[in-house]
Each structure stands twice: as structure tokens, then as C-alpha cells.
Amino acid sequence: MVVSPNPAAIKSGKIAAKVLKEISEMVEPKARIIKICSTAEKKIREYGGIPAFPCNVSINHIAAHSTSPKGDKSEVPEFGVVKLDIGVHVDGYIADTALTVDIDGTLEGFVAATEDALSEAISTITPGIALGEIGASIERVIKEYGLRPISNLSGHNLKRYNLHAGKQVPNVKRRGTPKVEVGEYYAIEPFATSGIGTVIDSDFVYIFANTGLEKTLEGTTEKLRKYLREQYGPLPYASRWIGTASKDVDIVSEIRELINEKVIRGYPMQIEKKARPISQAEHTIFISEDGPVVLTERT
DSSP states (O other): OOOOOOHHHHHHHHHHHHHHHHHHTTOSTTOBHHHHHHHHHHHHHHTTOEEEEEEEEEETTEEESOOOOTTOOOBOOSSSEEEEEEEEEETTEEEEEEEEEESSSSOHHHHHHHHHHHHHHHHHOOTTOBHHHHHHHHHHHHHHTTOEEOTTOEEEEEBTTBSSOSOEEESSOOSSOOBOOTTOEEEEOOEEESSOSOEEEEEEEEEEEEOOOOOOOOHHHHHHHHHHHHHHTTSOEEGGGOOOSOTTOOHHHHHHHHHHTTSEEEEEEEEETTOOOEEEOBEEEEEETTEEEESSOOO
């Protein structure tokens, strides 16, 4: 029997690729970050998908979990790199894809390093290969550019309604890792930097997810808990997506209370430890009997 990707996964991949290409054309100095984020999320819905997580726009030394908060005034700078990372799901089948834009043309090597590492990684994948060997190919290509891979960020196995489904695809060589199996979906996600190759959490948190902890709270906090579970299930959401018609409700305080009660968790913005630039590239693939099928190929 031929094993092929679910039609919903194919559709989510096509939507993700189309949206990523379109919003990359918005990246220019002084462009509003919140406009890029909201446009991406609007287009995903217009094309028949649902955001699987908030659009991430990560500038220079910022690596991940960076989306605009409500009222964000920040803009694309005149120099450096911008990472665009979007997720789409159709009926729970997730496509996750990213690229890096070199704003002023001075960091082309960063973009090439992650794009080439991604291509090389995908070309090495066959059913039964150890995930650590994929990491070895990523590490080798990035180092050939004189850069370092981010060792504590990784690609990840995808399952229905599950963005990080257990198996990780390292960006460096690892021993004793699980093997790739036919029928699996993966997001392959190289990161490269001129820094030390490690990211740390910042103090900024604009992305959240429900933990699945069963706990009944009180009043407005309970109403918000139930709303977030019904609206987003296990998938991440942005603080700017959460609103209320009542001026008496302080959403920031309510989110803080939900975190304290451990019914939601935050994803801190991650930054390179020495504040050096980072590039990123990412595709979602399906593992067929003949090898990887790229679902987010941009045309």
C-alpha cells in the first residue's frame, strides 16, 4: 500500500507556502511588525486554513516566539535579518514553514547557510535514518559558511493538532536519537548564527498555550479559561488575539492568573545568548516509502 500525506496536510502546506511568500514581500525598513503578523493570519484564513500558531517575526538576534503584542509600534529596521515563521492547520494537519529576509544585503551568507542546510538535510532523509544524522548534515553545512548552528533549538515531529509531537530533529549531530519512520510529518528547521550557538529566554512573553490541566477557577478567570480551551485547544495563541468588550477586565492580569494556576503556559521570546544575528529556514515534510515529500515548497 502506498503511503501518502493526508489531503488536509497537502492543503495546509500549500497555504503556508503561499502566505509566507506573500508576507516576505512586505518586509522592508519601517514596515510595521503587527501589520505583517495580522496580514499573515488573515491570509491563512482567507485561503482556507487556520493559524496553527501566531505569525512570528523575529529580528536580528531574536530567534523564536516573537509576535506582536496588542498595540505594537515596532518596525522593521534598516539593517539586519528578519525571520518569518508561520503555521497553518487544516483539520488539525499542521504545516510549519519559515524563511529569512536580509534587509540591506549585508548578511546574505546567513540566509544561504540556513537555506542550504535545509536542502541538504531534506536530501539526506530516508526512512530509518537517525534524526541525529540529519542534525549532522545541518551542522556541517552551517559551519562551512563560518557560522554556528543553534544547538538548543530543533526541528520537530508533527501530529494532528500537535505542533511538537515528541521527536526532535537536532541542528547538530547527536547520538542515540530515534529514527525516521514512514508516515510521519516533520518540520526541519535549521538556525545559524555568528554567536555562540545558544539561545536563552528573554523577559518578553506574547505567545501562550493551554496546558490541559483540569481546574475550575472563578468568575472572569474561569470564563477566560474555558474560552481559550474552546477556541484554541492545544495550539498556541497570541496575547493580542485575546480581547473583551468590558473595560473593567484587565486581560494582562487575567493571563497572569491563568499562568499562576498552571492552566496556560507562556513561551518567552528566545534570543541569541551574545545578541548576535540569527537566520532560519524551515519546511514541513512527509515521510513516504520513497523518502521526504516537501509540503511547503514555495513556487
